[in-house]
Amino acid sequence: MQPYRKSFPGLQKCIYADTAATGLMYNDLANWRRQQDEDQLISGSSNWADKIAILEETRVALKGFFKAGEAEVALVPNFSIGLNMLLENQPPEQKALLVNHDYPSVNWPIENRSFNVTFVEPDLDLERNISRIIASEQIGILALSLVQWLNGIRIRPGFLKELKDKHPSLLIIADGTQYCGAFTLNFDSSGIDVLGASGYKWLLGGYGNGFMIIRKTAISSFSIPSAGFNSAEGDLDRRDRFPFYKRLEPGHLDSLNFGSLKHALDFLTGIGMEKIDTYNRNLANYGRRAFGGLGLLQKEVMERKEHGSIFRLVAERSIFEHLKQHAVRCSWRSGGIRLSFHFYNTDEEIDRIVEIIKSRR
Numbered sequence: 001m002q003p004y005r006k007s008f009p010g011l012q013k014c015i016y017a018d019t020a021a022t023g024l025m026y027n028d029l030a031n032w033r034r035q036q037d038e039d040q041l042i043s044g045s046s047n048w049a050d051k052i053a054i055l056e057e058t059r060v061a062l063k064g065f066f067k068a069g070e071a072e073v074a075l076v077p078n079f080s081i082g083l084n085m086l087l088e089n090q091p092p093e094q095k096a097l098l099v100n101h102d103y104p105s106v107n108w109p110i111e112n113r114s115f116n117v118t119f120v121e122p123d124l125d126l127e128r129n130i131s132r133i134i135a136s137e138q139i140g141i142l143a144l145s146l147v148q149w150l151n152g153i154r155i156r157p158g159f160l161k162e163l164k165d166k167h168p169s170l171l172i173i174a175d176g177t178q179y180c181g182a183f184t185l186n187f188d189s190s191g192i193d194v195l196g197a198s199g200y201k202w203l204l205g206g207y208g209n210g211f212m213i214i215r216k217t218a219i220s221s222f223s224i225p226s227a228g229f230n231s232a233e234g235d236l237d238r239r240d241r242f243p244f245y246k247r248l249e250p251g252h253l254d255s256l257n258f259g260s261l262k263h264a265l266d267f268l269t270g271i272g273m274e275k276i277d278t279y280n281r282n283l284a285n286y287g288r289r290a291f292g293g294l295g296l297l298q299k300e301v302m303e304r305k306e307h308g309s310i311f312r313l314v315a316e317r318s319i320f321e322h323l324k325q326h327a328v329r330c331s332w333r334s335g336g337i338r339l340s341f342h343f344y345n346t347d348e349e350i351d352r353i354v355e356i357i358k359s360r361r
Contacts (some may be wrong), residue, residue, distance in 0.1 A: 001192075001279055001343045004271060005305075007345050014327040015349045020149060020178060020340035023204040029263050033206075036256050041117045051255035058262040062211050065265045065273075066180075066195065072219065072319045074212045074248035075258055078179055078198040080105040082212040085248050086194065087113060089223040096141040097133055099126070101334075103149045106175045110143055122148050124300045134167055141171045147177035150334050151301055152284070152310030154166050154179070164191030171221050171350040177201055177210075181268060182309050182342060184277045193218035202309075202342060205264040208257035211247060219244045226250050276343045284309050286347050287339070290354050313337040315357070322360040328353055 005011055007026040016024060037212055039047055059073045076082035084104065092114040098107050100119040118137060120129045133139060142163070147154045160172055173194045176185065180195075181202030187195055196212040199205030214222075218295075228250025232238035268276065284307050292302050296313040313336055322339045323330055331338040339353065 001273075001276075005344050009146040010346060014329045015345075015352060016329045017339040017341055017345065017349070017353065018329045018331055019182075019201055019342045020338060021201075023181070023201045023342065024344065025206065026204065026267065028267065029204070029206070029260060032263050033256060033260060036259065040256075054255040054259040054262065055253055058209075058258045058265075061262050061265045062213065065187055065269065066187045066213060067189075068213050070216055071187060072214045072216065072243060072245040074214070075253055076196075076210045076248055077208055077254075077257075078202065078210040079175055079196045079212075080198075080209060082196050083173070083175075083247060084109045085224060085226055086212065086214075086222055089225055090115075094140045095138060096143060097130065097137075097139045099144045099148065099149060101146050101148075103175060103177070104168075106143055108144055110141070114352045115141070122151070122153050122300070124303050126153065126304075127156050131163060131166075134163065134170060138183055139170065141173065143175075144171040145175040145177070146185075146307035147182075147310060148183075149178050149310070150336075150338070151298060151312040152178075152308040153301065153304060154306045154308040156306050161189060161191030161258070164193075171218060178308060178310065181264075182276070182280050185215055187215075199261040199264065203261065203264050204267065206257065207262035208254055209261040211261075212245075214245065224248070271343070279333075279343050280309050280341070283341050283343075283347070284351075285347060286343075287311055287341060287350050290350050291339075294354065294357060296357075309342065310338060310340045313357075319357055319360050323353065323356055326356045328356060 008024045010024045017032050055075060059075060062073050074082065087109050090113065094115050096110050096115040097118050097120060098110060099121065099122050118133060120126065158247055164170060164172060172192050174192045176195050176197040178201060180197045181204060193215045194212060198210040200207045224247040230243050230252050231246040231250050237324055288307055291297050291311055291313055297311065297316055301307060312333060315337050320332050
C-alpha cells in the first residue's frame, strides 16, 4: 500500500494511528471538494440538478460497495441520527440485547427508550454468549458494533448470518462505523437487517455523511412518523406516497458531504476492498503480536481469533503523552491508549511505536 501514502499529507508529520477517531483526508478528495465549492460560489441554484444527481449516485455507490441488492439505502448525516429516527415509534418493552461498553450512539438510543435491555460482555466468548442469551431470553432486537470502538474486538465473520438463520424473527442492527472501509462486507449474505455507519472514519469520506441500509424484509419492523419536503422529492402530490427510506431523509441533504462519501467509495474501490481487507487484517495481526509482546493488551484481545484494526493499550497517561511528544497521533479512551491503523499505515510504524513505548518504560 506504499504508493497510496503520498495521497495523504497528514502522514508527513506524524505517525497517524487515530483513524478510529477520524480518517485522514486525501489529496484528490480535497481537490474535488474545492471545485464543488467554487461551482457553488459561481453558479448558485443553477447547478441544483447536478447536486441532486450526486446524492443519487452516492446511494447507488453504497449499494454496490456493500453488495446491498434490493435493500433500501437512506442517506443520513451520521449513524446516531439514523438509528434514533429508526427507533421512533417502536412498541414498548421489547427485549433488546446490547454489548456492554459499546459505542454510546449504539446503546444510548435503546437504553433511553422503553426497551427491556440485557447486556453481554465483549470478551473471549462474545458470540457464544450472544447466542445463549438470544435463545434463552426471547430477545427481539440485537444491536451492536461490528468492531468495538474501545478495544477493537471484532464480531466473527459469518456469525450474524448463522444467528439470523436460527432466529429469523430477530432484528439485527449493526453499526459499521469502525468496520466499513477497513474490511469487506456483503450485506445480502450478512444476516444483518440494518447496517448503519458514519463515513468520516475508515471510509475516509469526511464529516456530515452516513447511511442506513435496511433489508426490505425488515421494513415492517419500523413505523417512522418523520416526513418532510425532501421525502416527496419536492412533489406535493406525493405527501403520502414515498419509499420507506425517504422517511429518514425529510430535509435537503448536503451534496458536498455525500459527494465526498461517493468520492471516497470510488477511491477505496479503485484500490480494491479485498486488497485493503487483507492488508488491514495482516496489519492488525502484526499489531496484536507487537503490543501483546509488551504485555499491554487484554487477555480477550490476545486470545480471540478475529480482531479489528483498533487496540487499547493498558498503560499510564504518561506513556500517552510520551507518544504525542514523539509525533504519534492517537487517543486516550477509557483509561488507556487507543491506537488504530488503516491501509496507509505500515508495520514499520507499529515497530516505531513499540520503540517509543519501550523508551519510556
